[in-house]
Amino acid sequence: MKQGRSLSNGTFGFLLTLPAVVLFGAIVLYPLIGSLTTSVFEQSLVAPGRAFVGLENFRHVLAYDFWPVLQNTLVFTGAGTLAPFVIGFALALALNSKMKGRAILRGAFLFPWVIPGVVVSFAWLWIFNANYGLLNGILVRLGLIDAPVSWLGEPGTAMMAIVVAKTWASFPWIMVMLLAGLQTVPEVLHEAAAIDGAGTVRRFWHVTLPHLRGIIGVVVLLELIWNFQHFDTIYVLTGGGPAGATTTFAVAVYETAFKGFDLGQAGALGALWMLLLSVLVVVYVKVAER
Amino acid sequence: MTKRITVFIIGVFAFGPVYWLLVTALTPTAEVFTFPPRLWPKTVTLEHFANLADNPALLRYLTNSVIVASLTALLTVLISSYTAYSFSKFRYRGRKSLMYLILASQMFPQALLLITLYLVFSAFGMLNSYLALILSFTTFTLPLCVWMLKGFFDTIPDELLEAAKVDGAGQGSIIHRILLPVSLPGLVATGLFAFIRGWNDFIFALTLAGPDKQTLPPGLVNTYLGEFQAAWPDLMAASLVVSLPVVIGFVILQRYLVAGLVSGAVKG
Numbered sequence: 001m002k003q004g005r006s007l008s009n010g011t012f013g014f015l016l017t018l019p020a021v022v023l024f025g026a027i028v029l030y031p032l033i034g035s036l037t038t039s040v041f042e043q044s045l046v047a048p049g050r051a052f053v054g055l056e057n058f059r060h061v062l063a064y065d066f067w068p069v070l071q072n073t074l075v076f077t078g079a080g081t082l083a084p085f086v087i088g089f090a091l092a093l094a095l096n097s098k099m100k101g102r103a104i105l106r107g108a109f110l111f112p113w114v115i116p117g118v119v120v121s122f123a124w125l126w127i128f129n130a131n132y133g134l135l136n137g138i139l140v141r142l143g144l145i146d147a148p149v150s151w152l153g154e155p156g157t158a159m160m161a162i163v164v165a166k167t168w169a170s171f172p173w174i175m176v177m178l179l180a181g182l183q184t185v186p187e188v189l190h191e192a193a194a195i196d197g198a199g200t201v202r203r204f205w206h207v208t209l210p211h212l213r214g215i216i217g218v219v220v221l222l223e224l225i226w227n228f229q230h231f232d233t234i235y236v237l238t239g240g241g242p243a244g245a246t247t248t249f250a251v252a253v254y255e256t257a258f259k260g261f262d263l264g265q266a267g268a269l270g271a272l273w274m275l276l277l278s279v280l281v282v283v284y285v286k287v288a289e290r
Numbered sequence: 291m292t293k294r295i296t297v298f299i300i301g302v303f304a305f306g307p308v309y310w311l312l313v314t315a316l317t318p319t320a321e322v323f324t325f326p327p328r329l330w331p332k333t334v335t336l337e338h339f340a341n342l343a344d345n346p347a348l349l350r351y352l353t354n355s356v357i358v359a360s361l362t363a364l365l366t367v368l369i370s371s372y373t374a375y376s377f378s379k380f381r382y383r384g385r386k387s388l389m390y391l392i393l394a395s396q397m398f399p400q401a402l403l404l405i406t407l408y409l410v411f412s413a414f415g416m417l418n419s420y421l422a423l424i425l426s427f428t429t430f431t432l433p434l435c436v437w438m439l440k441g442f443f444d445t446i447p448d449e450l451l452e453a454a455k456v457d458g459a460g461q462g463s464i465i466h467r468i469l470l471p472v473s474l475p476g477l478v479a480t481g482l483f484a485f486i487r488g489w490n491d492f493i494f495a496l497t498l499a500g501p502d503k504q505t506l507p508p509g510l511v512n513t514y515l516g517e518f519q520a521a522w523p524d525l526m527a528a529s530l531v532v533s534l535p536v537v538i539g540f541v542i543l544q545r546y547l548v549a550g551l552v553s554g555a556v557k558g
Binding site for chain 1: 292293294296297300301304307308311322323324327369370372373375376379381382383384385388390392393394395397398400401402403404405406407408409425426428429432436461486489492493497506507510511514515522525529532533536537539540541544
């Protein structure tokens with residue numbers, strides 16, 4: 001029997017959603033629309049009143065902040081999705097065998113992902129520390145660098161350092177999702193392919209990958225969406241610096257609104273951000289609906 | 291063999307930083323600030339953990355975190371369970387659109403929502419209150435809980451609820467006497483996930499609360515990453531302490547983990 005058919009008192013069903021719908025409207029939809037609306041006003045966080053300025057804020061952010069911020073966001077999102085995906089996939093494949101203590105290993109590997117985002121930042125802030133950091137210590141001992149490097153203080157290395165920290169925090173989730181997917185690949189398919197003379201690599205391409213297509217799509221899309229709006233790691237590690245080299249949309253909107261008090265420009269930047277993000281979200285909902 | 295090497299290399303990347311956190315938290319201050327750093331400490335100390343207990347501000351952040359994350363979890367599970375029941379067992383126009391709107395809202399940028407939340411809470415004099423934090427946390431726990439609970443309710447056979455109806459039970463008692471008790475493990479797991487998400491929040495508590503109502507994540511940032519030299523070993527000790535409840539939570543949730551990830555965030 002199809003679930004949910006026989007209780008179909010639709011009106012009562014809808015009434016049940018009302019508490020959540022009202023709350024949702026008040027704390028999610030209204031704030032979203034309200035924030036997007038500030039983009040056409042000249043408005044301050046700390047002073048009352050606002051004046052309509054049309055598209056002036058958009059003109060301003062498109063002339064200044066938007067492009068460098070977009071570039072930083074794309075670099076962070078791209079590298080911050082690709083690196084944990086490769087590591088997470090490799091680990092999932094390695095753990096998808098009858099290895100001793102696999103369940104415990106899988107659980108232990110989740111640690112970087114479950115801990116609070118600020119702790120991730122603290123750990124890597126300390127590892128990347130210019131004066132006493134572990135990374136500089138190891139590289140100097142190995143003779144790979146002559147003097148300690150300020151990884152988070154140089155525009156050339158700061159973004160990559162952030163990506164390393166974010167990769168550390170994201171790959172466990174990807175591993176768990178792909179491992180769950182791998183366990184649904186029927187053993188017989190592999191056996192049949194092996195009998196036909198397919199080696200490990202060919203079986204990976206022709207049996208494993210096609211079977212995982214759906215879950216890979218979901219994992220990659222969600223990672224892209226989350227990274228596109230990520231805040232915690234970047235804000236704690238660099239605050240968007242040095243010289244704006246790691247200022248992504250999340251950091252730029254936050255700083256413009258809560259440090260610069262300029263809600264109009266924060267709203268304009270946020271609206272453009274939301275527009276780009278919604279493309280990803282629409283694709284994701286389409287995938288999730290299937 | 292390649293599998294073992296893969297696990298080993300990724301293991302170094304995954305657990306190296308954890309080891310370093312632990313070592314730094316256990317090393318006397320004088321030894322920590324040497325270069326190059328020692329990979330294992332000469333002497334071990336618990337002084338940094340003792341420092342945390344002596345800091346009244348940290349205890350306040352801890353209390354705030356416990357209160358706010360718990361109340362957020364309770365409120366969200368309470369409200370979401372009715373909605374999830376509706377999504378799972380009823381069919382009506384607009385149901386799907388509502389479901390996917392709630393799902394998609396998990397992806398609305400927090401920094402953007404925060405602008406208006408700040409203005410509204412400020413207008414109502416609610417800045418720096420537990421209520422402001424709880425309501426703002428609900429923006430991300432509500433979608434999570436609705437979708438996760440729907441996943442749990444989907445596994446409860448209609449026949450069970452039908453039978454109660456035939457016996458003359460009203461909708462209210464079907465929900466409160468049958469559905470919710472039967473789903474208790476699911477409710478607890480969902481609540482725990484919501485608690486963890488609230489516990490880990492940074493941006494809302496950073497912005498909507500001052501020092502006396504702030505939770506641990508922004509509290510630690512403000513305490514240790516201020517203008518003065520950070521006390522790294524103390525911060526590493528604090529990091530372990532703030533991570534502990536979350537790690538315990540996940541050990542309990544192991545069984546629900548994949549179901550939670552898939553049904554809560556991905557599909558119903």
